[in-house]
Amino acid sequence: EKRTxxxxxxxxxxxxxxxxxxxxxxxxxxxxxxxxxxxxxxxDSVSPLLTFKDEYFQRVSYELAFNALxxxxxLEEILLDSCVYPCHSIPDELTSxxxxxxxxxxxxxxxxREIFDEEEPVAEVxxxxxxxxxxRTKLAAALAxxxxxxxxxxxxxxxxxxxxxxxxxASALPLCVWINTFKISLQDxxxxxxxxxxxxxxxxxxxxxxxxxxxxxxxxxxxxxxSLKEELLNLDLFxxxxxxxx
Numbered sequence: 001e002k003r004t005x006x007x008x009x010x011x012x013x014x015x016x017x018x019x020x021x022x023x024x025x026x027x028x029x030x031x032x033x034x035x036x037x038x039x040x041x042x043x044d045s046v047s048p049l050l051t052f053k054d055e056y057f058q059r060v061s062y063e064l065a066f067n068a069l070x071x072x073x074x075l076e077e078i079l080l081d082s083c084v085y086p087c088h089s090i091p092d093e094l095t096s097x098x099x100x101x102x103x104x105x106x107x108x109x110x111x112x113r114e115i116f117d118e119e120e121p122v123a124e125v126x127x128x129x130x131x132x133x134x135x136r137t138k139l140a141a142a143l144a145x146x147x148x149x150x151x152x153x154x155x156x157x158x159x160x161x162x163x164x165x166x167x168x169x170a171s172a173l174p175l176c177v178w179i180n181t182f183k184i185s186l187q188d189x190x191x192x193x194x195x196x197x198x199x200x201x202x203x204x205x206x207x208x209x210x211x212x213x214x215x216x217x218x219x220x221x222x223x224x225x226x227s228l229k230e231e232l233l234n235l236d237l238f239x240x241x242x243x244x245x246x
Contacts, residue, residue: 012104012113015122016053017061021049022097024065025243028070029096037092039085040074042092074100074146078106084135090128097128097130106143106155112134114139128193174204175224175232177245184242186220192237221246 010097026044027129049178050057065141068075079085090098112133143155152158157230179189190200193212201211215221222243224232237243 002077011111012115013060013064013107014053014057015125016051016130017057017064018097018101018104018125020052020057020061021064021068021100022094023050024062025068025100026096027110028065028069030069033190038080039095040092041095051241064100064104065210070159070163071103071155072099074155075102077143077146078102078139078150079172082135083139083143084132084139084142087131090131094128095125099134101102101125101128101132102139105139107137110140121172170225174207175226175229177222177224177232178244178246179220179222180242180244181220183240189237189243190221196235 026041027048029041032038050061052061059198076085076099079098085095085098110133113129146152146158147155150158156164156167179186184192193200197210201207201209201213203213204215204223207213207223210223210228212224215223232238232243233245235243238245
């Protein structure tokens with residue numbers, strides 16, 4: 001199941017993730033001055049009821065919502081420039097869902113979402129998904145025009161510089177990984193990592209490529225280079241919850 005979750009992040013999410021991310025985004029989106037409002041988000045005076053299947057679903061729902069928030073201005077510009085918004089068949093109450101699903105669609109390079117299980121479909125999600133995908137060519141063209149207009153090599157250039165620098169610093173931090181000693185011993189972890197081509201080094205300053213070291217203060221924590229995140233999450237050790245990313 002964990003392995004399926006890793007693949008799912010690359011190919012889309014469960015319907016419930018989009019719904020929860022939209023509810024979160026509805027409460028945190030940047031509100032424009034009345035004379036500048038071009039995209040309307042409906043009423044957000046009532047706190048949303050969030051229901052998560054587990055901790056993973058909670059994490060990715062918040063990640064999706066906050067990523068949409070970072071790029072809210074760009075996503076709104078794409079919707080308006082492509083004439084995908086406004087749409088009489090999509091009420092203001094679904095605009096947040098439209099925005100978070102547009103962010104995810106462009107992250108997938110406007111490719112179709114893959115469904116990995118027989119989850120219960122959510123009508124609103126399928127409606128918005130079909131609508132966005134039917135206009136994927138116009139949306140991709142609008143994104144390209146935005147990048148040319150702002151001389152941006154990628155969408156990261158649309159983030160304010162202070163936030164972009166924070167994200168860069170965060171992405172450069174080493175990865176801390178807990179060893180689930182209820183499922184595996186330290187020595188078995190070391191042996192498994194060695195078989196996978198990882199080398200143990202003495203300290204964080206020695207980390208380079210496929211290396212790791214022990215945390216100086218916690219003997220059940222390993223530290224890896226930040227560049228290995230995706231590769232680590234695809235290991236059986238993570239799929240079987242023997243290692244847990246902090």
